[in-house]
Amino acid sequence: MKLMPVLKMNKGKLAAIRLREEIGMEDPNDFTLEDVVLGRGGVLQYKSMGKTDGRIVYGKRICTIFINSDIRYEGRRRFAIAHELGHLEMHKGSPLHDDNVSLEWFNNVEKKLKRGFQEYEANQFATEYLMPTTLFFSEAKGKFFGPKLIKKLAERFITSLTSVVFKYFDTGLHPIAIFHIFNGKVRYWKKSDDLRVFVNDIVKLPPPVDSVALEYIQSDYKPIYKKEELQQSISKSTYFKLNDYEEDTEFYEYCIVTESFKNILSIVWEK
Numbered sequence: 001m002k003l004m005p006v007l008k009m010n011k012g013k014l015a016a017i018r019l020r021e022e023i024g025m026e027d028p029n030d031f032t033l034e035d036v037v038l039g040r041g042g043v044l045q046y047k048s049m050g051k052t053d054g055r056i057v058y059g060k061r062i063c064t065i066f067i068n069s070d071i072r073y074e075g076r077r078r079f080a081i082a083h084e085l086g087h088l089e090m091h092k093g094s095p096l097h098d099d100n101v102s103l104e105w106f107n108n109v110e111k112k113l114k115r116g117f118q119e120y121e122a123n124q125f126a127t128e129y130l131m132p133t134t135l136f137f138s139e140a141k142g143k144f145f146g147p148k149l150i151k152k153l154a155e156r157f158i159t160s161l162t163s164v165v166f167k168y169f170d171t172g173l174h175p176i177a178i179f180h181i182f183n184g185k186v187r188y189w190k191k192s193d194d195l196r197v198f199v200n201d202i203v204k205l206p207p208p209v210d211s212v213a214l215e216y217i218q219s220d221y222k223p224i225y226k227k228e229e230l231q232q233s234i235s236k237s238t239y240f241k242l243n244d245y246e247e248d249t250e251f252y253e254y255c256i257v258t259e260s261f262k263n264i265l266s267i268v269w270e271k
């Protein structure tokens with residue numbers, strides 16, 4: 001039997017596990033998020049909030065979680081609620097701020113700032129709350145990595161595609177690299193230790209010329225590929241350095257695009 005790798009524990013994840021134990025929840029789909037928020041001293045309200053996904057207002061007795069009523073995807077809405085629930089569990093009394101969950105994924109890079117650290121913890125909370133590690137493992141292990149699996153997992157756990165990608169990355173089930181491209185430029189990247197490649201110097205630059213990410217930017221973030229073509233072939237050299245005599249090999253790239261934020265999450269892995 002293959003043992004589950006020991007995953008790094010952090011405050012956000014621990015808080016989600018503690019909450020799960022306190023309310024006796026095995027599968028997050030068995031409880032509505034509304035009920036859990038209410039049970040933890042919060043009230044959930046929906047209103048139109050422009051580009052903000054969620055916000056929490058800490059009152060003396062009751063905390064109010066506002067969620068943008070314009071969010072179209074249930075998975076993204078649930079992730080936003082779970083993120084705010086994480087703030088409610090861990091950061092009561094902190095200054096008010098607006099959350100945009102689709103842009104906050106990489107802020108562990110900036111987590112030295114107090115705000116950044118709390119966002120990181122709230123994301124870790126939401127990830128563990130919506131996708132309990134043991135359940136996630138049993139659903140994902142032994143399956144081919146790719147857009148179909150990401151979508152299947154997002155449907156199983158009713159959460160955003162992006163959050164599934166980051167959870168998958170943390171499990172280390174298959175080596176992948178993730179690039180965050182915002183407003184036409186690469187902001188951050190990270191890769192599994194098992195993916196033995198050196199990433200080209202592309203931070204703060206537009207994505208590489210022959211990348212799928214660049215195609216999306218050139219098409220103004222509109223959909224380009226059909227469902228079954230979301231996984232595109234690229235060359236290793238598109239994102240990674242080649243040794244002097246190394247031959248180029250085939251890799252795959254799959255982009256999750258959020259048109260309204262000019263946001264692209266590009267996932268790259270070896271064929």
Ligand SMILES: [Zn+2]
Pocket residue numbers: 083087098099118119122
């Ligand atoms: Zn937040």
